Amino acid sequence: xxxxxxxxxxxxxxxxxxxxxxxxxxxxxxxxxxxxxxxxxxxxxxxxxxxxxxxxxxxxxxxxxxxxxxxxxxxxxxxxxxxxxxxxxxxxxxxxxxxxxxxxxxxxxxxxxxxxxxxxxxxxxxxxxxxxxxxxxxxxxxxxxxxxxxxxxxxxxxxxxxxxxxxxxxxxxxxxxxxxxxxxxxxxxxxxxxxxxxxxxxxxxxxxxxxxxxxxxxxxxxxxxxxxxxxxxxxxxxxxxxxxxxxxxxxxxxxxx
Amino acid sequence: xxxxxxxxxxxxxxxxxxxxxxxxxxxxxxxxxxxxxxxxxxxxxxxxxxxxxxxxxxxxxxxxxxxxxxxxxxxxxxxxxxxxxxxxxxxxxxxxxxxxxxxxxxxxxxxxxxxxxxxxxxxxxxxxxxxxxxxxxxxxxxxxxxxxxxxxxxxxxxxxxxxxxxxxxxxxxxxxxxxxxxxxxxxxxxxxxxxxxxxxxxxxxxxxxxxxxxxxxxxxxxxxxxxxxxxxxxxxxxxxxxxxxxxxxxxxxxxxxxxxxxxxxxxxxxxxxxxxxxxxxxxxxxxxxxxxxxxxxxxxxxxxxxxxxxxxxxxxxxxxxxxxxxxxxxxxxxxxxxxxxxxxxxxxxxxxxxxxxxxxxxxxxxxxxxxxxxxxxxxxxxxxxxxxxxxxxxxxxxxxxxxxxxxxxxxxxxxxxxxxxxxxxx
Numbered sequence: 001x002x003x004x005x006x007x008x009x010x011x012x013x014x015x016x017x018x019x020x021x022x023x024x025x026x027x028x029x030x031x032x033x034x035x036x037x038x039x040x041x042x043x044x045x046x047x048x049x050x051x052x053x054x055x056x057x058x059x060x061x062x063x064x065x066x067x068x069x070x071x072x073x074x075x076x077x078x079x080x081x082x083x084x085x086x087x088x089x090x091x092x093x094x095x096x097x098x099x100x101x102x103x104x105x106x107x108x109x110x111x112x113x114x115x116x117x118x119x120x121x122x123x124x125x126x127x128x129x130x131x132x133x134x135x136x137x138x139x140x141x142x143x144x145x146x147x148x149x150x151x152x153x154x155x156x157x158x159x160x161x162x163x164x165x166x167x168x169x170x171x172x173x174x175x176x177x178x179x180x181x182x183x184x185x186x187x188x189x190x191x192x193x194x195x196x197x198x199x200x201x202x203x204x205x206x207x208x209x210x211x212x213x214x215x216x217x218x219x220x221x222x223x224x225x226x227x228x229x230x231x232x233x234x235x236x237x238x239x240x241x242x243x244x245x246x247x248x249x250x251x252x253x254x255x256x257x
Numbered sequence: 258x259x260x261x262x263x264x265x266x267x268x269x270x271x272x273x274x275x276x277x278x279x280x281x282x283x284x285x286x287x288x289x290x291x292x293x294x295x296x297x298x299x300x301x302x303x304x305x306x307x308x309x310x311x312x313x314x315x316x317x318x319x320x321x322x323x324x325x326x327x328x329x330x331x332x333x334x335x336x337x338x339x340x341x342x343x344x345x346x347x348x349x350x351x352x353x354x355x356x357x358x359x360x361x362x363x364x365x366x367x368x369x370x371x372x373x374x375x376x377x378x379x380x381x382x383x384x385x386x387x388x389x390x391x392x393x394x395x396x397x398x399x400x401x402x403x404x405x406x407x408x409x410x411x412x413x414x415x416x417x418x419x420x421x422x423x424x425x426x427x428x429x430x431x432x433x434x435x436x437x438x439x440x441x442x443x444x445x446x447x448x449x450x451x452x453x454x455x456x457x458x459x460x461x462x463x464x465x466x467x468x469x470x471x472x473x474x475x476x477x478x479x480x481x482x483x484x485x486x487x488x489x490x491x492x493x494x495x496x497x498x499x500x501x502x503x504x505x506x507x508x509x510x511x512x513x514x515x516x517x518x519x520x521x522x523x524x525x526x527x528x529x530x531x532x533x534x535x536x537x538x539x540x541x542x543x544x545x546x547x548x549x550x551x552x553x554x555x556x557x558x559x560x561x562x563x564x565x566x567x568x569x570x571x572x573x574x575x576x577x578x579x580x581x582x583x584x585x586x587x588x589x590x591x592x593x594x595x596x597x598x599x600x601x602x603x604x605x606x607x608x609x610x611x612x613x614x615x616x617x618x619x620x621x622x623x624x625x626x627x628x629x630x631x632x633x634x635x636x637x638x639x640x641x642x643x644x645x646x647x648x649x650x651x652x653x654x655x656x657x658x659x660x661x662x663x664x665x666x667x668x669x670x671x672x673x674x675x676x677x678x679x680x681x682x683x
Contacts, residue, residue, distance in 0.1 A: 073675035109679040
């Protein structure tokens with residue numbers, strides 16, 4: 001059976017197509033102002049027996065494709081577990097949300113936490129801060145990691161943090177130290193979410209922000225735990241949705257494998 | 258609908274703003290309530306009440322005033338309705354459930370205050386709540402710090418603001434304080450109304466109030482059934498109307514609704530399919546028209562089967578013992594009854610979690626949504642320990658903190674759906 005999962009995030013749309021439980025095709029595109037069009041382009045030429053939508057735009061796609069939808073929390077839990085069967089804690093930092101999920105032994109969600117309505121400390125925040133410092137996203141993480149010390153950034157509001165960053169620069173702080181300060185601010189917030197759902201243990205780190213090496217390294221240091229970043233951290237939700245598509249299709253057809 | 262313009266104008270309402278408010282409310286009511294499937298016939302009465310909430314009901318209040326009766330407005334379930342009825346006055350809950358004129362509220366209050374208080378001020382300063390304007394006495398109470406201090410700001414804006422001091426601990430001295438405060442409140446009601454509270458009138462007040470409570474308790478009991486015979490939204494609405502409507506008519510209407518629901522339960526009919534995930538709400542009160550979270554929950558494939566809330570069982574589950582032989586004994590019984598209310602302003606407040614557990618079992622719930630209004634310190638602080646105790650007992654909990662705005666609707670939906678997924682796999 002060929003199954004597809006589509007994850008419509010606030011910044012990126014992700015598609016995963018799987019066969020025999022393993023990905024055979026993955027694609028990504030920017031969500032843009034027209035997520036439906038982004039989905040259409042992404043789905044071009046893709047054939048599947050079952051599909052499930054997830055992510056912020058799941059209900060839009062659910063109606064468009066007449067398919068089932070699951071929350072991204074469940075999708076990331078399913079995807080993470082399939083990639084790393086031993087995993088019990090998942091952290092997903094996306095464009096506008098941060099989610100910490102704990103799983104029980106059999107992989108079912110036992111607790112989750114999510115940031116409130118404000119997008120502080122998420123991917124979008126990092127993008128804007130990198131821009132304020134004149135770094136590309138790649139440079140941003142690398143330069144933060146190589147900083148000797150951190151300039152403390154107190155504000156987590158994107159608007160206020162941007163003026164704080166500018167103020168630090170005008171006071172003579174180095175760009176690298178400010179960059180590290182910004183990363184630390186995000187990390188302390190994520191660590192607080194993680195502590196609320198589980199005792200410190202290995203974290204499966206996914207979502208677009210997991211591409212930023214500095215965040216993962218700092219989380220591991222802060223909690224004294226290993227951080228596992230999958231090969232393609234952005235695709236985990238779409239992969240989980242595709243796995244769920246197989247599951248529901250089998251239920252429907254009442255078959256075992 | 259009759260034309261109430263003259264009445265609203267006489268009450269000093271800002272007609273233009275009031276029209277705008279009614280039109281938004283009407284639209285929301287249509288989208289949220291009237292669009293539900295398989296609603297009980299008995300809800301038509303409540304639809305009518307809501308359509309006339311600023312019309313016919315206000316006319317009734319004005320008629321009562323013309324006959325020399327008082328209107329007593331309040332914001333809290335610690336204000337004993339028994340006593341208000343005992344001086345033949347009308348008790349009404351005051352408007353505090355919508356993000357209306359927050360700019361006006363923020364001119365006199367800090368921005369980081371709970372939306373319930375800001376809403377009360379928004380309505381008052383925007384001159385759109387006929388209940389406030391029709392009230393002869395407004396009764397405030399020392400519950401949380403926000404309300405306590407906000408009443409100082411409200412005082413010069415209203416005709417007669419009376420504050421009941423409330424205990425903060427469930428101790429003997431706390432109970433004594435409550436009893437003395439209720440004694441003073443009787444005096445206040447007598448002074449302003451010019452009527453004496455007698456043993457007979459107080460007993461009658463207790464009977465009327467108990468009858469209302471019994472009716473909503475009966476409604477609550479019917480929600481044990483799977484499929485649920487009534488939506489959580491509709492049940493919440495009944496609990497909200499509890500604060501506004503004529504007590505006798507309300508009681509009759511709830512009982513009529515329950516008769517119908519009993520038949521539904523017997524026939525195994527409901528508003529959602531059997532085995533729909535069942536959730537219990539616990540936390541801050543939801544005043545009209547605060548329907549935001551229940552709407553998202555029931556739009557996400559779950560059903561609400563109970564409310565551990567002031568607009569819900571925290572406010573209605575206890576009856577007042579009416580066996581006293583003297584006024585003093587009745588006052589004791591009223592004090593005993595209200596002293597049981599486990600509002601988070603009390604410290605410590607262990608019976609609240611016990612009640613959540615009790616309700617979780619009684620209504621066959623599968624999870625608890627802890628609802629806090631932003632900046633409501635008593636409930637947001639209590640939510641942490643409450644969640645831990647409930648999860649320890651094997652009860653799944655989702656903690657939400659939100660306000661009256663719609664900007665977090667997307668995030669709330671994601672969390673609520675994920676919570677439903679969590680309890681489905683349990």
